[in-house]
Amino acid sequence: MRTAMASMKTIFPCLxxxxxxxxxxxxxxxxxxxxxxxxxxxxxxxxxSGYDGPRTxxxxxxxxxxxxxxxxxxxxxxxxxxxxxxxxxxRVKSGEVRVERDSGDxxxxxxxxxxxxxxxKYECYTPSxxxxxxxxxxxxxxxxxxxxxxQISFSRSLSGQxxxxxxxxxxxxxxxxxxxxxxxxxxxxGKRGEAGEASESGGVGVREVISIDKLxxxxxxxxxxxxxxxxxxxxxxxxxxxxxxVYVMKMRAVxxxxxxxxxxxxxxxxxxPDRSWQKIAQRTLDxxxxxxxxxxxxxxxxxxxxxxxxxxVGSPLILTCEVLGLPSEVSSGLLVxxxxxxSESGGVxxxxxxxxxxxxxxPDGVVSWGDDLSRASGGSMExxxxxxxxxxxxxxxPLDSGVYRCVVSVYAGERNPGVSTPATLTQRSEGVTVNLKxxxxxxxxxxxxxxxxxxxxxxxxxxxxxxxxxxxxxxxAQVQWLRWPIPxxxxxxxxxxxxxxxxxxxxxxxxxxxxxxxxxDGVAKIYTNGSEVSVERLSAGSYRLRVHAATMEDxxxxxxxxxxxxxxxxxxxxxxxAKAESNAVTVYLYARAADLVLIxxxxxxxxxxxxxxxxxxxxxxxxxxxxxxxxxxx
Numbered sequence: 001m002r003t004a005m006a007s008m009k010t011i012f013p014c015l016x017x018x019x020x021x022x023x024x025x026x027x028x029x030x031x032x033x034x035x036x037x038x039x040x041x042x043x044x045x046x047x048x049s050g051y052d053g054p055r056t057x058x059x060x061x062x063x064x065x066x067x068x069x070x071x072x073x074x075x076x077x078x079x080x081x082x083x084x085x086x087x088x089x090x091r092v093k094s095g096e097v098r099v100e101r102d103s104g105d106x107x108x109x110x111x112x113x114x115x116x117x118x119x120x121k122y123e124c125y126t127p128s129x130x131x132x133x134x135x136x137x138x139x140x141x142x143x144x145x146x147x148x149x150x151q152i153s154f155s156r157s158l159s160g161q162x163x164x165x166x167x168x169x170x171x172x173x174x175x176x177x178x179x180x181x182x183x184x185x186x187x188x189x190g191k192r193g194e195a196g197e198a199s200e201s202g203g204v205g206v207r208e209v210i211s212i213d214k215l216x217x218x219x220x221x222x223x224x225x226x227x228x229x230x231x232x233x234x235x236x237x238x239x240x241x242x243x244x245x246v247y248v249m250k251m252r253a254v255x256x257x258x259x260x261x262x263x264x265x266x267x268x269x270x271x272x273p274d275r276s277w278q279k280i281a282q283r284t285l286d287x288x289x290x291x292x293x294x295x296x297x298x299x300x301x302x303x304x305x306x307x308x309x310x311x312x313v314g315s316p317l318i319l320t321c322e323v324l325g326l327p328s329e330v331s332s333g334l335l336v337x338x339x340x341x342x343s344e345s346g347g348v349x350x351x352x353x354x355x356x357x358x359x360x361x362x363p364d365g366v367v368s369w370g371d372d373l374s375r376a377s378g379g380s381m382e383x384x385x386x387x388x389x390x391x392x393x394x395x396x397x398p399l400d401s402g403v404y405r406c407v408v409s410v411y412a413g414e415r416n417p418g419v420s421t422p423a424t425l426t427q428r429s430e431g432v433t434v435n436l437k438x439x440x441x442x443x444x445x446x447x448x449x450x451x452x453x454x455x456x457x458x459x460x461x462x463x464x465x466x467x468x469x470x471x472x473x474x475x476x477a478q479v480q481w482l483r484w485p486i487p488x489x490x491x492x493x494x495x496x497x498x499x500x501x502x503x504x505x506x507x508x509x510x511x512x513x514x515x516x517x518x519x520x521d522g523v524a525k526i527y528t529n530g531s532e533v534s535v536e537r538l539s540a541g542s543y544r545l546r547v548h549a550a551t552m553e554d555x556x557x558x559x560x561x562x563x564x565x566x567x568x569x570x571x572x573x574x575x576x577x578a579k580a581e582s583n584a585v586t587v588y589l590y591a592r593a594a595d596l597v598l599i600x601x602x603x604x605x606x607x608x609x610x611x612x613x614x615x616x617x618x619x620x621x622x623x624x625x626x627x628x629x630x631x632x633x634x
Contacts, residue, residue: 024135025051029124031273032141035181037281039148042111044141046124049105053129056104060127064140065120072123076109079127087117119145149178150185150281151244152266158288164327165295166412166424169251171287173264176244183280184214184269189235189249190221191260205260210235210249214269214277253330253413253424254292262287295412295425298325303406303429310435314568317393319432321406326387333363333411335423338381338391341431342402358404359391364416378572397574398438403431438566438576442470443477445562445582456590461547465560465582468541474567475576476520479543481535482512484557486586512559518543520565520573530554555589 028047036042048057060083061075076092077083078099084092091097096112111118125138152175163169175187188211208221210233218235220228227233232253238246251258268281304320311317319338326332341355357370359381367381379393393400409423417423445467455461467477514527516535524535532548547554560582565573 025049025126025128025130026136027124027126027139029122029139029141033144034141034272035144035146035270035280036114037148037150037268038114038116038145040114040281042109042114042118042143044109044122044124044143045102045106046108046139047106048126050135051105051126051129052131054104057129058127059099059107060125061099061109062123062125063118063120064123065117068120075122078107114145116145116147119143146179146181148281150266150268150283151176151178152264152283152285153244154264154285154287157286158262158290160289160291162291162293163254164293164298164330164412165256166253166330166332166410166414167327168413169254169258169290171249171262171264173247173249173266173285173287174240174244175247175264175266176240176242177268177281178243179268181270186214186267186269187212187237187247188265188267189247189262190265191258191262193257193260207260209233209262212237212247214267254290255424256292256294259290259292261289295325295327295410296427298327299410299425299427300324301406301408301427301429303404303432305432306430308433308435310437311396313398313436313438313566313574314395314570314572317391317396317400317434319391319404319406320384321389321391321408321429323387323389323408323410326410330412331415332413332424333415333417334387335363335409335411336361336381336389337407337409339405339407340400340402341405355405361389363411363414395568395570395572395574396434396436397568398436398577399575401434401436403433405429405431439471439473441475441564441566441576441578443562443564443578443580444468444470445479445560445580447558447560447582447585449585449587454590455550455587457552458549459589461545461550461554461587463545463558463560463585463587464538465543465545465562466541467543467560467562467580467582469562469564469578471564471566471576476565476567476573477541477543478518478520478563478565479535480517480561480563481515481545482559482561483515483554484512484559486556486588515547515558516545520563550589552589555587558585558587559583 026049028049030045034044046059046061048059051057058077058079060077060079062072063075064070064072073085073087074083075085075088076097076099078101084097088097091111098110099107100110101107109122109124121140121142123138123140128137152173154174155172158171171189173187173189175185177183177185189209191207191209193205193207207223209224210218210220210228212235213219216237218228220233224233232251234250236248236250238248240246247264263284263286265282265284267279269277270280272278302322302324304322309317321336321338323334323336337360338358339355340358359367359369359379361367361381361383365383369379378395379391381389381391384390389406391404406429407426408428409426411417411421412424414421414424445465447463447465450462450464452462453459463481465479465481467479469475469477516527516533517525518535518537519525522537526533526535531550531554534546534548536544538544543560545558562580562582564576564578566576567573
């Protein structure tokens with residue numbers, strides 16, 4: 001028992017002392033040794049914890065130089081302006097040596113320009129504000145000052161002359177370090193823009209373009225990441241002489257926002273004992289100013305002939321597009337398009353309609369045609385010279401009338417741009433109005449149902465369309481047959497020479513069904529998938545439609561559409577734009593005689609069966625009731 005009591009007396013003071021130590025004052029500095037470069041800043045953070053008293057603590061810094069044999073030298077204090085020793089008094093007064101406070105118990109010693117004799121052991125001391133003196137009130141860290149060996153230079157500066165948009169930019173910077181300590185080098189190319197241009201970090205006009213970091217990784221600036229990923233901006237490190245390497249930055253195609261003052265920045269890095277990276281030296285070298293001249297200021301697109309052109313139908317149409325103002329030193333891809341806007345009805349050129357693409361030539365020289373693919377064999381688009389393109393239609397048609405424009409998209413600095421690459425600039429030429437003198441063409445169409453027996457289900461429907469084309473020269477009619485459902489009451493009546501037929505209201509009924517067509521070249525086209533249909537030309541202006549074994553779906557309102565096609569001097573056929581619509585013919589299908597006999601037969605048989613079943617059921621029911629009564633009497 002006495003032994004246990006003695007042990008408790010020994011352990012209790014130890015526990016009390018340990019608890020007090022947990023709550024005692026402690027001062028922190030980064031672990032050393034720290035290496036810093038002469039002529040560049042030194043920043044030493046110091047923090048205190050476990051203290052009593054006010055939250056704002058005072059700090060005093062001392063330096064023990066390597067050759068001072070342990071003698072302390074006051075550097076700077078937060079509470080005493082007269083604290084610095086003579087070597088530091090002027091530097092403290094000028095602010096070169098100072099204490100910056102991060103919080104009440106965290107400060108940092110800053111020496112703006114480190115000197116060789118600043119090497120030594122730095123001590124951070126915190127005067128006591130505690131009720132009892134306990135814990136650590138100071139700590140030290142060794143600092144070694146190494147010579148400045150960071151070198152930076154450039155071989156050629158920017159001339160300041162305007163550079164055309166899309167030109168290639170190459171900047172070269174040489175940098176190196178000759179240090180006995182293991183240090184790393186990073187090189188950054190940056191730009192100072194115009195006043196008012198904000199940087200990524202919120203600064204005014206300073207942007208990081210691209211850099212090689214301390215671990216030799218290429219890092220684009222935030223504003224240039226997309227261009228770096230697309231291969232527009234690159235940075236290459238080349239081995240140089242005497243430990244000085246060459247860094248080459250290339251912009252494949254400069255843009256107007258690239259205007260600004262460019263610089264090269266080399267930084268020396270070291271890894272401290274706490275495994276953190278510290279920048280210990282940095283130099284910046286101005287390379288020069290870059291001014292990018294916008295392409296829109298020099299580019300112009302012209303087309304010829306100018307103004308208005310009038311041609312006869314069948315004559316060749318030749319249009320020329322010329323691209324002017326492209327800088328010769330810039331390799332650019334061009335997308336050249338010809339568009340046309342005109343009346344779809346073949347009226348006055350340019351009076352209406354929508355603008356459509358006629359043909360285009362891609363930057364790699366591939367020609368494609370717009371919606372009218374027939375033009376691929378009746379025309380051509382060529383590059384006749386550098387910046388000069390022609391569109392040829394060998395035999396112009398009336399529908400070729402309209403206002404033609406040349407549209408050029410320039411991909412500055414991109415000889416073969418990708419599909420998703422946006423154009424640098426797109427410009428349009430003035431319009432060229434093309435009028436075609438066509439012959440007067442008149443078209444008429446009359447449809448009728450030949451006389452004959454009543455049409456019944458299963459009969460052959462025969463419709464005749466008489467289409468005439470009145471003009472000079474060869475002409476052909478192209479005929480189409482359309483069918484609407486038989487309208488209900490409320491439709492609108494369309495008077496015709498032979499019939500008074502009600503056509504369905506388009507707002508209520510479906511669109512007409514295209515039944516068949518006979519093309520101008522004699523080719524028949526059948527569009528329905530139901531009954532067997534045939535269409536043929538009986539004579540020069542007479543066309544016949546026949547629907548064999550007609551069903552109830554084939555009845556309806558039929559209309560004949562006729563279009564006139566003329567022949568140009570080269571033998572090619574073209575749509576004159578003249579057309580006509582015939583009167584409407586209503587086709588009803590009546591029931592067959594067999595259907596009329598079958599219906600009462602079916603009704604009679606059904607009625608007989610029903611009556612027989614009712615009689616049998618009634619007799620059976622009565623018989624069963626009578627049998628039940630007899631059994632009950634017995």
